[in-house]
Amino acid sequence: MTVIPGxxxxxxxxxxxxxxxxxxxxxxxxxxSALLFGLVGSxxxxxxxxxxxxxxxxxxxxxxxxxxxxxxxxxxxAVAVYRDAEGIHAISTICTHLxxxxxxxxxxxxxxxxGSRFDATGGVVKGPAPRALAWLQVxxxxxxxxxxxxxxxxxxxxVKNA
Amino acid sequence: MSTxxxxxxxxxxxxxxxxxxxxxxxxxxxxxxxxxxxxxxFVFSNVFLHLxxxxxxxxxxxxxxxxxxxxxxTAAFLITLFTGVLLMFYYKPYPxxxxxxxxxxxxxxxxxRFMRNIHRWAANVMVVTVILHMARAxxxxxxxxxxxxxxxxxxxxxxxxxxxxFTGYLLPWDQLAYWAITIGANIAQSPxxxxxxxxxxxxxxxxxxQRSLLLGSEIVGEEALIRFYLLHVMILxxxxxxxxxxxxxRIRKDGGIARPADADARLEAPAGAVYPVFTQAPQKTYQxxxxxxxxxxxxxxxxxxxxxxxxxxxxxxxxxxxLTALVCVALSxxxxxxxxxxxxxxxxxxxxxxPWYFLGLQELVAFSAFMGGIGVPxxxxxxxxxxxxxxxxxxxxxxxxxxxxxxxxxxxxLMVGFGASILIEAFVIRFGWIxxxxxxxxxxxxxxxxxxxxxxLVYGLYSVWLVKRYQSTRAxxxxxxxxxxCGFLVLTVIGTYFRGPNWDFYWSPSLWPHH
Ligand code: HEM
Ligand code: FES
Numbered sequence: 001m002t003v004i005p006g007x008x009x010x011x012x013x014x015x016x017x018x019x020x021x022x023x024x025x026x027x028x029x030x031x032x033s034a035l036l037f038g039l040v041g042s043x044x045x046x047x048x049x050x051x052x053x054x055x056x057x058x059x060x061x062x063x064x065x066x067x068x069x070x071x072x073x074x075x076x077x078a079v080a081v082y083r084d085a086e087g088i089h090a091i092s093t094i095c096t097h098l099x100x101x102x103x104x105x106x107x108x109x110x111x112x113x114x115g116s117r118f119d120a121t122g123g124v125v126k127g128p129a130p131r132a133l134a135w136l137q138v139x140x141x142x143x144x145x146x147x148x149x150x151x152x153x154x155x156x157x158x159v160k161n162a
Numbered sequence: 163m164s165t166x167x168x169x170x171x172x173x174x175x176x177x178x179x180x181x182x183x184x185x186x187x188x189x190x191x192x193x194x195x196x197x198x199x200x201x202x203x204f205v206f207s208n209v210f211l212h213l214x215x216x217x218x219x220x221x222x223x224x225x226x227x228x229x230x231x232x233x234x235x236t237a238a239f240l241i242t243l244f245t246g247v248l249l250m251f252y253y254k255p256y257p258x259x260x261x262x263x264x265x266x267x268x269x270x271x272x273x274x275r276f277m278r279n280i281h282r283w284a285a286n287v288m289v290v291t292v293i294l295h296m297a298r299a300x301x302x303x304x305x306x307x308x309x310x311x312x313x314x315x316x317x318x319x320x321x322x323x324x325x326x327x328f329t330g331y332l333l334p335w336d337q338l339a340y341w342a343i344t345i346g347a348n349i350a351q352s353p354x355x356x357x358x359x360x361x362x363x364x365x366x367x368x369x370x371x372q373r374s375l376l377l378g379s380e381i382v383g384e385e386a387l388i389r390f391y392l393l394h395v396m397i398l399x400x401x402x403x404x405x406x407x408x409x410x411x412r413i414r415k416d417g418g419i420a421r422p423a424d425a426d427a428r429l430e431a432p433a434g435a436v437y438p439v440f441t442q443a444p445q446k447t448y449q450x451x452x453x454x455x456x457x458x459x460x461x462x463x464x465x466x467x468x469x470x471x472x473x474x475x476x477x478x479x480x481x482x483x484x485l486t487a488l489v490c491v492a493l494s495x496x497x498x499x500x501x502x503x504x505x506x507x508x509x510x511x512x513x514x515x516x517p518w519y520f521l522g523l524q525e526l527v528a529f530s531a532f533m534g535g536i537g538v539p540x541x542x543x544x545x546x547x548x549x550x551x552x553x554x555x556x557x558x559x560x561x562x563x564x565x566x567x568x569x570x571x572x573x574x575x576l577m578v579g580f581g582a583s584i585l586i587e588a589f590v591i592r593f594g595w596i597x598x599x600x601x602x603x604x605x606x607x608x609x610x611x612x613x614x615x616x617x618x619l620v621y622g623l624y625s626v627w628l629v630k631r632y633q634s635t636r637a638x639x640x641x642x643x644x645x646x647x648c649g650f651l652v653l654t655v656i657g658t659y660f661r662g663p664n665w666d667f668y669w670s671p672s673l674w675p676h677h
């Protein structure tokens with residue numbers, strides 16, 4: 001729409017925004033954006049950059065009397081370590097459902113919390129657990145075995161003395 | 163000179179003597195509430211009482227209108243607030259130390275055990291009454307315009323009430339607490355059940371985010387405890403009080419408790435002396451008439467069938483408060499709050515049970531973590547929240563089981579609700595579920611198709627059928643709500659009484675194997 005200077009204003013022309021309204025809106029928007037920035041920034045607060053947690057790797061020595069296929073559970077660890085002819089392997093005993101600690105039994109493992117059952121290789125046979133129990137990385141040197149609870153390996157990975 | 167001094171002294175002593183009376187008068191400026199006028203000023207010159215209106219409709223005061231359930235919830239909350247603050251003097255939110263401090267409260271602090279018991283019991287009473295209160299508001303169709311938003315506020319209150327109970331359950335840091343946090347945090351993480359199955363977790367991990375937000379660490383430890391403590395004693399109570407204030411203010415602004423359109427006609431005449439139903443014409447109503455909603459003007463006429471809130475409403479409220487306190491104290495005298503052994507991260511309690519009101523959920527979670535812990539509850543919450551916006555009918559407001567179908571429909575829905583949930587549970591307990599028949603079936607199939615989702619589907623279809631059959635949304639809502647109450651009840655009872663070690667089914671705890 002062309003506006004000829006001096007011509008009467010059309011009914012359709014927008015009203016010029018009064019200065020007060022403009023200042024009011026500007027301060028509202030700056031307050032809102034400041035708040036937003038503050039909020040987004042503080043979203044980082046809930047998670048510390050470094051969280052203290054006990055070390056995930058530990059060393060064990062298996063007792064000589066440990067039979068093939070029998071679970072050895074180091075004190076205070078949620079891991080079952082096995083030794084058989086093919087080597088040594090470790091299975092995490094943390095249930096893949098909701099994190100309870102499973103108990104090993106004759107057929108494999110059972111979870112006390114919602115009744116998941118696993119076979120001897122950790123595969124789910126019953127209950128709500130969505131995945132098989134994790135196999136953990138094992139390093140063997142002599143009689144000393146190092147297990148890393150933080151590193152999963154494919155099921156069936158057994159390690160011989162290097 | 164001496165006379166002047168004497169009179170000043172006399173005045174001083176007489177002023178001194180009247181100090182207590184003057185203090186009282188300055189605090190309560192309206193005088194004794196014994197006329198219509200002073201009864202009103204008694205209410206609106208007091209910041210707490212003024213959340214109520216000055217006069218209350220006689221329908222609202224009938225026992226069957228509310229059964230006092232909302233008030234009982236408020237009372238239970240006040241009791242937990244009071245006892246909770248006392249417990250805070252001794253409780254120390256640090257792993258292991260927390261356990262010792264609860265033990266001290268229980269065995270060493272004088273009256274500590276009593277306070278702890280009352281706190282526990284009042285919290286349980288609060289959960290029961292808030293659920294019953296919601297059922298009352300639903301079955302009397304009190305959520306309809308203009309009360310839709312207050313129903314939503316109520317749902318916020320329900321969520322916070324459950325949150326308070328859950329966070330409180332964790333503070334003793336005993337075996338139950340530790341494993342309940344572990345399970346709770348992993349339920350928060352359970353969206354991974356879906357993202358894992360789709361191989362998305364590395365890029366998009368809402369589950370992991372929720373878990374670390376709750377725990378503040380990768381393990382359940384001191385960070386988690388302090389977070390739950392803060393939620394329990396600060397954040398949730400403050401949020402609850404804020405929402406409660408809105409809830410109450412809204413009741414007043416919405417014209418008091420919902421009542422049937424023909425309530426006035428159905429009320430019997432007041433028993434003369436007992437109910438002073440308006441004796442003096444109100445003054446100054448012209449100004450108010452401009453802002454107060456309503457069909458008739460109340461000028462020169464009292465609003466009919468209302469009585470002064472002081473004393474009629476307030477004494478009823480006081481009675482309910484006393485009754486709730488009595489129940490909590492009586493329960494605390496006969497039954498102690500539990501405390502198991504110190505938390506042991508390598509051996510779960512077996513069975514590890516959540517607080518009773520979550521055992522229905524635990525039953526669902528035992529089918530699928532994501533669906534039971536997040537999927538089905540979200541569907542239920544969204545469904546509840548939509549009720550007042552979908553049901554915009556008029557018939558039956560303020561009436562028990564009001565609406566098409568009425569009590570008969572509710573009785574039928576009870577049968578459907580109980581029937582379906584018991585059948586499905588019995589089937590699973592007897593024959594197991596997909597994972598046992600086909601061990602290698604993809605997880606997504608089990609997540610989507612499990613007893614919990616199936617039950618939800620059956621209830622949903624039933625209520626859609628009701629909408630068609632009665633040509634009424636309210637009828638569908640009546641059926642659905644009733645079904646969900648039944649499902650909740652059945653699952654909770656099974657979780658509480660019939661689940662033993664390894665979450666196996668047992669007819670009674672005496673049959674549990676002992677190790
Ligand atoms: C901490 C929780 C709650 C407290 C303390 C509370 C308190 C109250 C109180 C004192 C009343 C007055 C009438 C009565 O006593 O029944 C009321 C009314 C009401 N409440 Fe709640 N309530 C809570 C939770 C809920 C929930 C979970 C809902 C539903 C989702 C809800 C929905 C309503 C509605 C719709 C009304 C108005 C009823 C009517 O007008 O007849 N409230 N509430
Ligand atoms: S945590 Fe193992 S079955 Fe639920």
